[in-house]
């Protein structure tokens with residue numbers, strides 16, 4: 275991570291033109307539009323009824339200070355609505371109080387999340403003096419009558435499902451009162467939303483549950499045995515357990531206060547795994563060697579009492595540590611035995627991949643297919659392919675149209691057939707699209723390619739919201 279000599283100094287503008295995550299496919303989109311009946315090549319399936327919403331960092335104004343991807347940027351939600359074989363589009367900023375205040379003056383006031391300078395009351399009024407930028411720019415979750423723009427580790431923002439207008443911070447009846455990470459997990463069997471949050475101070479880690487009706491059924495509960503503040507981006511969920519991987523990416527506030535990196539990779543500490551029984555029973559802890567996880571695909575209870583977890587495993591968190599060689603990733607199936615505290619990690623594929631997704635209806639139960647963004651040729655370069663992994667057969671299918679960069683794939687359940695979809699960007703001409711693939715015929719390539727009416731920057735996570 276970049277450092278600065280004086281982290282408390284008033285931040286200066288970012289050199290936007292030379293920042294890799296503010297240019298090209300990452301260049302922010304500042305225009306909000308609503309366009310119906312988008313142009314399409316091929317045929318949008320007539321049995322697809324619902325909307326795909328996707329969030330991502332998209333600074334409202336050219337940023338100040340350090341701009342650290344994927345932590346910084348204001349949220350922008352893009353929505354593609356499908357009905358009767360046509361697609362409609364709308365995009366809206368997530369308007370935090372910081373964005374609202376900046377829109378009054380027409381430029382950025384707050385710096386990024388790793389900068390320590392904060393504005394005073396003379397500049398932003400007493401209510402916002404001393405605050406840092408809220409960043410609900412990572413994910414979208416619908417649950418309990420709410421539509422939530424999720425932040426990395428903070429309360430989310432509620433959105434109006436009708437027009438995507440920002441409603442304000444949301445605690446979900448207190449379940450997210452101390453915040454939530456961006457990847458809570460919905461249990462389709464119980465209807466519960468299970469979440470965790472990490473904190474800079476004790477108790478360091480909490481978990482909580484939102485009931486199907488949106489009420490809090492488990493308030494933030496400390497994870498006994500958590501002993502330090504770590505960055506933990508995602509969680510896994512089975513019918514029995516909340517599964518947390520505590521990889522050794524440590525928050526070092528003292529270093530940050532003197533201009534160093536706020537996050538420190540300490541592989542000698544290894545990775546700890548917490549199996550947290552959802553019934554509140556004592557937690558089982560396991561220790562293994564150090565690795566890094568951004569995202570889990572899914573987890574489920576094995577028939578023999580084990581816990582099976584599929585995820586993308588990295589050698590270390592590239593961008594947040596420098597170990598002298600490129601970080602590499604692989605698709606791993608971990609089998610964890612709570613009784614013996616043994617863990618086996620089987621590499622199912624070794625590719626540059628991220629954003630693993632499944633058919634979300636199978637969350638917490640055994641799945642067959644995992645989709646990811648990947649590359650035609652592993653190594654440096656953009657994510658120019660989708661890779662699909664059949665966990666039953668070990669087969670690996672690649673989908674790529676030359677020149678395109680792909681976003682997170684999303685499973686699209688039609689009423690008759692099943693599909694996958696993803697946003698695309700074409701760096702050659704700055705256009706964006708959305709491709710739809712038939713799940714049972716990936717080799718066919720897109721059955722529909724929707725031309726987006728304006729550029730949709732490369733972003734992070736989204737959700738399919740069935741009608």
Ligand SMILES: [Fe+2]
Pocket residue numbers: 412456457507508568569734735
């Ligand atoms: Fe994520």
